[in-house]
Amino acid sequence: MPQTPQARRNVSEIPTYVPGKPPTPRPGLTTFKLSSNENPYPPLPGVLDAAMSAAAAMNRYPDMGNSALYAALSDTLDVPVDDTAAATGSVALIYQLFNAFCEPGDEVVYAWRSFEAYPIAATAAAAVSVRVPVLADGRHDLDSMAAAITDRTRVVIVCTPNNPTGPAVTQSELDAFVARVPSRVLVVVDEAYLEFVRMDDAIDGLATYRAHSNVVLTRTFSKAYGLAGFRVGYAVGPAPLAAALRAVSLPFGVSSVAQAAAIASLAASDALFERVDALVAERDRVVGAVREAGWEIPDAQGNFVWFDSGERTAAFAAAADELGIVVRPFAGEGARVSIGETEANNRLISLAQTFVL
Numbered sequence: 001m002p003q004t005p006q007a008r009r010n011v012s013e014i015p016t017y018v019p020g021k022p023p024t025p026r027p028g029l030t031t032f033k034l035s036s037n038e039n040p041y042p043p044l045p046g047v048l049d050a051a052m053s054a055a056a057a058m059n060r061y062p063d064m065g066n067s068a069l070y071a072a073l074s075d076t077l078d079v080p081v082d083d084t085a086a087a088t089g090s091v092a093l094i095y096q097l098f099n100a101f102c103e104p105g106d107e108v109v110y111a112w113r114s115f116e117a118y119p120i121a122a123t124a125a126a127a128v129s130v131r132v133p134v135l136a137d138g139r140h141d142l143d144s145m146a147a148a149i150t151d152r153t154r155v156v157i158v159c160t161p162n163n164p165t166g167p168a169v170t171q172s173e174l175d176a177f178v179a180r181v182p183s184r185v186l187v188v189v190d191e192a193y194l195e196f197v198r199m200d201d202a203i204d205g206l207a208t209y210r211a212h213s214n215v216v217l218t219r220t221f222s223k224a225y226g227l228a229g230f231r232v233g234y235a236v237g238p239a240p241l242a243a244a245l246r247a248v249s250l251p252f253g254v255s256s257v258a259q260a261a262a263i264a265s266l267a268a269s270d271a272l273f274e275r276v277d278a279l280v281a282e283r284d285r286v287v288g289a290v291r292e293a294g295w296e297i298p299d300a301q302g303n304f305v306w307f308d309s310g311e312r313t314a315a316f317a318a319a320a321d322e323l324g325i326v327v328r329p330f331a332g333e334g335a336r337v338s339i340g341e342t343e344a345n346n347r348l349i350s351l352a353q354t355f356v357l
C-alpha cells in the first residue's frame with residue numbers, strides 16, 4: 001500500500017457539526033425553520049443598503065484590520081479598540097481562543113450539554129474537553145466546573161444563556177465562579193444571546209471583563225442582530241488576550257459586506273431593541289403556554305426553548321415536521337426550538353399541547 005498523507009490524529013476525532021435542518025417542503029403549508037436560533041426578521045433599517053454598497057466593491061479585499069468595525073464597537077461599548085477582536089462568527093473566535101491558548105493535551109472545561117461547537121473546536125486544537133454536566137434544571141454547575149480545573153486547564157467557558165437548555169447565570173454566580181478560577185486560566189463568557197436576557201441579577205459582561213485580567217466575552221451579530229448568513233462576531237477582552245485572538249485569525253476573514261452590515265446594525269439599536277422585545281414577548285408566551293400544557297421547561301433566557309423529550313425526541317421532531325416546523329433534536333435527550341414567526345410559535349404550542357411524551 002502506498003503511504004498517503006495523514007492528518008494529525010485529533011483530526012479524525014473531530015465530532016461532526018449537526019446543522020439545523022431546513023423544513024420538509026409541504027405543498028399548501030408554509031413551513032418554518034426553528035432549528036438554528038435564527039432571527040425571523042428582515043435586515044435592520046439601513047443594513048441592506050450598507051451591505052449592497054459594500055458588495056459593489058467586491059473586487060477589493062476587505063479592510064484586514066476591521067478598523068471601522070473596531071471603532072464602532074469601541075464607541076458603542078465604551079471599550080478600547082485594542083480590547084476587541086472580530087472574526088467570522090463567534091464560532092471562529094472560539095476556535096481562535098483554543099488555538100491561541102492551548103497546547104496539545106491542555107484541558108478546556110465547559111458545561112454539557114452546551115454549544116455543540118465547543119467539542120469540535122477543542123478537538124480541532126488537539127485540546128482535551130472536560131465536560132461538566134448541567135444541573136437537572138439546565139443551569140451550569142459552576143461549583144463542579146471550578147472543581148474540574150486542573151494544572152492542565154487553560155480555558156473555561158461559561159455559556160450564558162446556555163444553548164440549548166436556556167438558563168443564564170447570574171452576576172453573583174459568575175463573580176463567585178471567577179473568584180475560584182486561577183488567574184492564569186482564561187474565562188470565556190459566551191454571550192451569544194445576551195440581548196434576550198430578562199432576569200434579576202443578569203450579568204454585566206463588560207463590567208466583569210473590566211474587573212479581571214482573564215475574562216474574555218464572545219458575542220455575535222448572528223442572533224439578535226439577524227446577520228447569521230454574513231458570519232461576523234467579536235470578542236472583548238484585555239488587550240493582550242484580544243491581540244492573541246487577532247494574531248491567530250484568518251487574514252481577511254470578515255468580508256467587507258459583513259463589516260459594513262455589522263457597523264450599520266450597531267447604528268440601528270432602537271429598531272434592534274424593539275424586535276428583541278417582541279421576540280422575548282413571544283418566547284414568554286410560548287413558555288407559558290407550553291408549561292400550562294404540562295411540560296417542564298427550563299428557564300428560557302435566549303431566543304429558544306428546550307423540550308426535555310428524552311427517548312421521545314425523534315418522535316417529537318417528526319411530529320413537529322408534520323406541522324411544518326423543523327426543530328433541533330438531540331437524540332435521546334431533548335429538542336431545542338427557536339422562537340420564530342408568530343404562526344410558527346403557534347404551531348409549536350399546538351404540538352406541545354397534543355404530543356404525548
Ligand SMILES: *Cc1c(COP(=O)(O)O)cnc(C)c1O
Pocket residue numbers: 037088089090091092115159163190192219220221222223228231232233
Ligand atoms: C449561535 C451561537 C454562537 C455564535 O455563532 P456565530 O454565528 O458563529 O457567531 C456562539 N455561541 C453560542 C452558544 C451560540 O448558540
